[in-house]
Amino acid sequence: xxxxxxxxxxxxxxxxxxxxxICAAPPASCRYxxxxxVKQVEDNSSFSIPPPSEQLAxxxxxxxxxxxxxxxxxxxPPSRYQFRPPKYYRGPLHPHQPPPVSDPxxxxxxxxxxxxPRLEQTYQSTIASDLLTLTYQHxxxxxxxxxxxxRLREWQGDHPYFKNRPLRPPRGKGDVLRLxxxxxxxxxxxxxxxxxxxxxxxxxxxxxxxxxxxxxxxxAISNVRxxxxxxxxxxxxxxxxxxxxxxxxxxxxxEDAQHFLSKLIDVVLPRIKEWKGVPGSTGDGSGNMSFGxxxxxxxxxxxxxxxxxxxxxxxxxxxxxxxxxxxxxxxDARLLLQAIGLPFYGKLKG
Amino acid sequence: xNTGQQTTRRLAAGAGRSVCRSCKDTLSRKxxxxxAAAVQTDDSSQHIPPVSQTQDSFRINTGVVLSxxxxxxxxxxxxxxAFFLYQRRLNERTALPFTRYFYYKKRTTADLEWKRKIKERxxxxxxxxxxxxxxxxxxxxxxxxxxxxxxxxxQVEKLIEDAEDTGSPDGDVAPASNASGTKKEAxxxxxxxxxxxxxxxxxxxxxxxxxxxxxxxxxVKDKEGRWIFPQDTFGKETLHNAxxxxxxxxxxxxxxxxxxxxxxxxxxxxxxLDALKTxxxxxxxxxxxxxxxxxxxxxxxxxxxxxxGLTDFKWLVKDEIKNEVDRHYWHSVKNMLAEx
Numbered sequence: 001x002x003x004x005x006x007x008x009x010x011x012x013x014x015x016x017x018x019x020x021x022i023c024a025a026p027p028a029s030c031r032y033x034x035x036x037x038v039k040q041v042e043d044n045s046s047f048s049i050p051p052p053s054e055q056l057a058x059x060x061x062x063x064x065x066x067x068x069x070x071x072x073x074x075x076x077p078p079s080r081y082q083f084r085p086p087k088y089y090r091g092p093l094h095p096h097q098p099p100p101v102s103d104p105x106x107x108x109x110x111x112x113x114x115x116x117p118r119l120e121q122t123y124q125s126t127i128a129s130d131l132l133t134l135t136y137q138h139x140x141x142x143x144x145x146x147x148x149x150x151r152l153r154e155w156q157g158d159h160p161y162f163k164n165r166p167l168r169p170p171r172g173k174g175d176v177l178r179l180x181x182x183x184x185x186x187x188x189x190x191x192x193x194x195x196x197x198x199x200x201x202x203x204x205x206x207x208x209x210x211x212x213x214x215x216x217x218x219x220a221i222s223n224v225r226x227x228x229x230x231x232x233x234x235x236x237x238x239x240x241x242x243x244x245x246x247x248x249x250x251x252x253x254x255e256d257a258q259h260f261l262s263k264l265i266d267v268v269l270p271r272i273k274e275w276k277g278v279p280g281s282t283g284d285g286s287g288n289m290s291f292g293x294x295x296x297x298x299x300x301x302x303x304x305x306x307x308x309x310x311x312x313x314x315x316x317x318x319x320x321x322x323x324x325x326x327x328x329x330x331x332d333a334r335l336l337l338q339a340i341g342l343p344f345y346g347k348l349k350g
Numbered sequence: 351x352n353t354g355q356q357t358t359r360r361l362a363a364g365a366g367r368s369v370c371r372s373c374k375d376t377l378s379r380k381x382x383x384x385x386a387a388a389v390q391t392d393d394s395s396q397h398i399p400p401v402s403q404t405q406d407s408f409r410i411n412t413g414v415v416l417s418x419x420x421x422x423x424x425x426x427x428x429x430x431x432a433f434f435l436y437q438r439r440l441n442e443r444t445a446l447p448f449t450r451y452f453y454y455k456k457r458t459t460a461d462l463e464w465k466r467k468i469k470e471r472x473x474x475x476x477x478x479x480x481x482x483x484x485x486x487x488x489x490x491x492x493x494x495x496x497x498x499x500x501x502x503x504x505q506v507e508k509l510i511e512d513a514e515d516t517g518s519p520d521g522d523v524a525p526a527s528n529a530s531g532t533k534k535e536a537x538x539x540x541x542x543x544x545x546x547x548x549x550x551x552x553x554x555x556x557x558x559x560x561x562x563x564x565x566x567x568x569x570v571k572d573k574e575g576r577w578i579f580p581q582d583t584f585g586k587e588t589l590h591n592a593x594x595x596x597x598x599x600x601x602x603x604x605x606x607x608x609x610x611x612x613x614x615x616x617x618x619x620x621x622x623l624d625a626l627k628t629x630x631x632x633x634x635x636x637x638x639x640x641x642x643x644x645x646x647x648x649x650x651x652x653x654x655x656x657x658x659g660l661t662d663f664k665w666l667v668k669d670e671i672k673n674e675v676d677r678h679y680w681h682s683v684k685n686m687l688a689e690x
Contacts, residue, residue, distance in 0.1 A: 057495040063487055104440055111440040116430070118423050125565065125690045126419040133611040133643050142397040216452075307453050 442483030
């Protein structure tokens with residue numbers, strides 16, 4: 001079972017012979033000064049010791065052992081030997097430093113990943129190589145890429161304030177600095193970086209239940225805590241007043257984003273009646289695509305459907321789904337989303 | 351078009367036959383939006399190798415690497431599945447408790463069932479075994495020797511068992527008696543399809559339902575008895591069109607295929623022992639094959655009445671291709687085949 005082996009990179013790291021190939025087969029008569037000494041120090045390896053007997057392994061009960069040890073109250077209380085990370089960070093010079101976030105003892109530790117998502121596996125095995133083939137750009141031998149000129153302006157003059165200042169943006173209002181698209185290689189194939197759900201509920205200004213329920217629904221379908229947002233300006237037409245909570249977002253990354261997208265593409269979107277697809281006019285010019293879903297469509301998510309009655313009627317919100325990719329233009333991002341199964345309709349932008 | 355690109359085009363045009371037409375077009379095209387602001391390149395910046403007028407030529411072939419992508423997820427390494435189980439149990443310890451009354455209303459049958467099940471497995475999660483994330487004994491999250499909780503088949507069994515165990519009407523019957531033959535057909539949950547198919551057991555290399563976790567490639571046996579990817583010479587057509595034509599000529603129309611992109615993904619060069627003289631007066635010293643990538647969506651290869659004289663075909667994964675093709679061919683093609 002070749003598939004049961006470790007991932008290729010790990011395996012190759014373990015199996016790689018660090019020495020150059022010429023020295024790979026040393027002569028049998030080769031002796032080192034330390035050979036005898038090592039034998040004297042460790043006459044047998046720890047790997048040669050057999051594991052505990054099967055009988056011992058079967059009867060081993062960690063709970064009973066721990067109870068036996070604690071019997072009689074002779075053991076020290078946990079606070080005397082268990083490490084507890086400090087609640088507040090008191091600076092790098094403080095003797096009591098918190099452990100790194102990746103340590104399960106840390107207060108900030110977030111467990112995961114819990115699975116290897118199917119979409120991720122499909123991307124690695126099929127989609128990435130297809131995208132590389134599709135977007136391949138041939139350069140003839142001897143080609144050298146033209147030099148890119150500086151798009152930002154220098155600070156001109158001999159004022160000391162101009163020394164080492166960051167460059168100035170282009171002149172004028174309309175000229176936007178677009179992202180540069182580097183030549184496509186196997187290192188920069190577009191991939192999905194995160195997915196954002198955004199739901200705006202102006203009714204929440206008069207009745208906060210709307211925002212709570214919108215938050216519950218978003219959390220249920222995204223598996224991520226929401227962030228509520230206040231209105232930044234008053235807009236009369238939308239009945240939005242400045243400073244009131246009107247919307248909620250949740251941002252999914254890695255495993256959550258992959259599971260959400262496969263759920264969306266394989267379960268929810270096929271069940272929507274007469275869904276035309278993602279509008280072709282979407283895209284912000286730098287590889288992020290977004291589309292909206294109505295309240296009826298949000299209710300089709302299996303997490304909401306399973307206890308649909310728990311949500312008050314007509315309070316399930318609609319939402320916008322933004323898929324962030326690390327493509328640098330809309331064309332590449334659209335190619336990636338089409339490859340994972342999102343159709344586009346209408347005139348395509350970019 | 352600015353001066354820099356004109357220079358490039360002139361260079362490419364002057365270089366003669368060493369640059370093909372599509373490359374020449376590429377040179378004169380804009381590469382990216384950034385190239386619009388390209389500075390004037392001096393003549394020495396583009397190094398096009400000079401052409402030597404020779405009478406030697408190569409026969410040009412198009413090959414098609416027709417593949418069926420993996421259909422199911424791969425088996426996890428035992429270390430991976432143990433790691434995932436460990437992380438899930440850590441999650442039980444760190445996550446907020448399950449919001450029970452949001453999902454089960456009080457004094458309903460669903461609530462009774464929930465109470466009964468949580469007493470058995472101690473945790474809302476159904477696939478991490480009997481483990482409680484809260485309390486004094488939450489530290490005991492490691493599996494003992496021989497435990498099966500991290501095995502995916504065991505987890506699937508547990509999930510199905512949990513879904514089927516809806517409890518009896520009086521509610522106090524042990525689940526063991528429920529699992530007996532008295533269960534109604536409607537309560538049966540559909541089992542997942544086996545990951546190893548019949549074709550795997552019989553090692554049927556002509557079947558597309560073999561090796562569902564890996565990419566299968568179509569290999570054919572040509573007139574000379576060598577196993578190769580389907581290939582043919584091509585004349586006045588593009589590589590993309592030639593690939594489509596070769597698929598129809600070799601394996602029939604009963605396949606739904608997609609030729610990926612317009613550029614080849616690899617090439618193989620075969621030198622003849624003694625040069626041939628072609629009709630146009632060139633010395634043909636070898637053959638070059640450029641491989642196009644294609645995917646099969648549906649259908650099956652059928653070699654009946656094929657125009658390329660093929661006698662047999664096989665669907666093989668990368669490791670098996672190594673044993674079938676000759677060594678030189680393998681070294682040319684191995685890097686364009688997917689590991690999985």
